[in-house]
Amino acid sequence: MRYALLVQGAPYSSQASHSALRFAAALLARGHNLECVFFYHDGVYNAARLAAPPQDEPHLMDAWCALNTEYGTRLQVCIAAALRRGLLDEREAARHGKSGYSVQSPFELTGLGQLIDAGLGCDRLVTFSP
Amino acid sequence: MRYALLVQGAPYSSQASHSALRFAAALLARGHNLECVFFYHDGVYNAARLAAPPQDEPHLMDAWCALNTEYGTRLQVCIAAALRRGLLDEREAARHGKSGYSVQSPFELTGLGQLIDAGLGCDRLVTFSP
Amino acid sequence: MILHILNRSPGSSLVYREALAGMGPEDRLLLIEDGVQGALTSQARHFESLGGRLFALREDLASRGLEGRCDASVQVVDVDGFVVLTEEADKTVSWF
Amino acid sequence: MILHILNRSPGSSLVYREALAGMGPEDRLLLIEDGVQGALTSQARHFESLGGRLFALREDLASRGLEGRCDASVQVVDVDGFVVLTEEADKTVSWF
Amino acid sequence: MQYPTVPPAGDVLVILRHSPHGSSWLREGLDAALVAAAFGQAVSLLFQSEGVLALVKGQGPGPLGQKGTSATLDMLAMYDIESLFLDAVALARLGFSSDELQLTARPVDQAATAELIAGHRLVLTF
Amino acid sequence: MQYPTVPPAGDVLVILRHSPHGSSWLREGLDAALVAAAFGQAVSLLFQSEGVLALVKGQGPGPLGQKGTSATLDMLAMYDIESLFLDAVALARLGFSSDELQLTARPVDQAATAELIAGHRLVLTF
Secondary structure, eight states: OEEEEEEOSOTTTBSHHHHHHHHHHHHHHTTOEEEEEEEOGGGGGGGOTTOOOOTTSOOHHHHHHHHHHHHOOEEEEEHHHHHHTTOOOHHHHHHTTOSSOSOOTTEEEEOTHHHHHHHHHSSEEEEEOO | OEEEEEEOSOTTTBSHHHHHHHHHHHHHHTTOEEEEEEEOGGGGGGGOTTOOOOTTSOOHHHHHHHHHHHHOOEEEEEHHHHHHTTOOOHHHHHHTTOSSOSOOTTEEEEOTHHHHHHHHHSSEEEEEOO | OEEEEEOSOTTTBOHHHHHHHTOOTTOEEEEOGGGGGGGBTTTGGGGGGGTTOEEEEHHHHHHTTOGGGBOTTOEEEOHHHHHHHHHHSSEEEEEO | OEEEEEOSOTTTBTHHHHHHHTOOTTOEEEEOGGGGGGGBTTTGGGGGGGTTOEEEEHHHHHHTTOGGGBOTTOEEEOHHHHHHHHHHSSEEEEEO | OOOOSSOOOEEEEEEEOSOTTTBSHHHHHHHHHHHHHHTTOOEEEEEOGGGGGGGBTTOOOOGGGOOOSHHHHHHTGGGTOOEEEEEHHHHHHHTOOGGGBSSOOEEEOHHHHHHHHHTEEEEEEO | OOOOSSOOOEEEEEEEOSOTTTBSHHHHHHHHHHHHHHTTOOEEEEEOGGGGGGGBTTOOOOGGGOOOSHHHHHHTGGGTOOEEEEEHHHHHHHTOOGGGBSSOOEEEOHHHHHHHHHTEEEEEEO
């Protein structure tokens, strides 16, 4: 089946990201496809490229990126939720006259329409919230 | 009296920052001093330098910075909470081998000891949480 | 006297029980943010043990359209009153 | 059949009431994260209307040291079982 | 009070469980509903639990001019979102009646809530 | 069960209301307690509500190896944090008894909780 996940919890603050990643691994192991993970509300903080967790803790961002590399899962971040929270890719940073950027590929800033598409287009959408 | 605030809510996600800023304005108007604002838990996200909120909404980061400029209030961010959430100043970014940075002056990354100091050294500590 | 500050509604969160458990006989409770729902006539019974020691923040009531629906047992204060409450208290404890 | 997923404990959050209100007679409820507290023998009464349709995630029970304290009415599933539950359901609804 | 026994079905049901101002959940949920409608989906809203407070009249800006959500509610009709429901139990518990609200929403009880959820292809809770 | 009528006073009381794994509140609260103790303050801990689950035996890592807090509890003694209290009502509600816990903490009832809060200069809730 084609799955999509919606993640709404900030990494390290809530268990949402951990639960979603564990669920992702299990569904892939059962032969399903994970089309995309959509990050909304505080879930957008998962895309913060500078995250530097202690070495004895899971590196959530690396785990997200591995989903993209190994399975082609798209990592889509709600742009409206991201901008107000300080998560800008190079293009948005330029557009807002800011130097530097805080989001990079494979995370992509995108509109909420992608969430609706994923929710209606995939066979299953599973939400992990704080 | 000498006040300190502890802010633990992410900006825009919870009302904590708005409440704290309003309370700060009121205590200053009554002639008190606001020695510092300490950011912990998801409150550290208030220090994200790239925040680009819509123009018809309050710019929380600018409001924090104004407290520092006008009243000398120190803006102290728990370094351990910040690093795992992707909030690094130039020094920490260099130390972790990352290009770019997401926190800048007048926000300062500091240890939790500053929170204890503020809590015991000031006359009042008021906490705003999500 | 300690000022306790509660920002959750008794209709969705049970933290108000711990806030009440932590209060001494002179302590005061201020409802802010979503906590002001507890000041509604329909909700104030959760705090009836407090007698005259229950407060709610006017600005948070007003922004929610709830200012006219407070229980008579609640003292409504604006943010300056919030500061005064912290001045009068030995310390504050926030419940969330 | 719809799979409802609840990650809050009935001891601190009242969202379990809305989750139950949203459930049809064939729907299932899976407790995850802090929600697994609801699977404790002491807490499972909140979900007694569900009969055999209450599940709890084994890994979240185990990491909290609660695996041995589940009520007999709860079906404990691991994360593979969680995926199976989503396969069998028409859709999922998360309550938090 | 009359409860619909068979609520209309649709593509997307957005359940709003949070009150205005305290968090961004309500606003972000409404945004998701507006976008779904703009993409041509048939959208229903269910104001549940504290979410019914979104419908209270006379709301204003929060501290620092924090935007609320009542202006967004006025946009629902423009987006053809007219399938509005509210949690009758929660409304009564908070001491409000339906005719005191900014918008008209159909009160639903527990059975109708479950039918609403079953009747939509995608259900998002905020 | 005996409740202390006059709990010891101290500099800093850290109230832990959240359970392990579900959020970072418990860990961040414990970190604050350890730092306060390292700075020479007399620190007390109160495990309240779901926070009493921090004391349950047999905890392990969460998904992906997410660290829990039980190793941190073992460090409390090293930091001279020996003034530990727990919410007797919450423990009973969850169906546990004091002797099933990883650490010994004195059960407190409502009156003792208020005294604990009054008896410390700084009270932080997590």
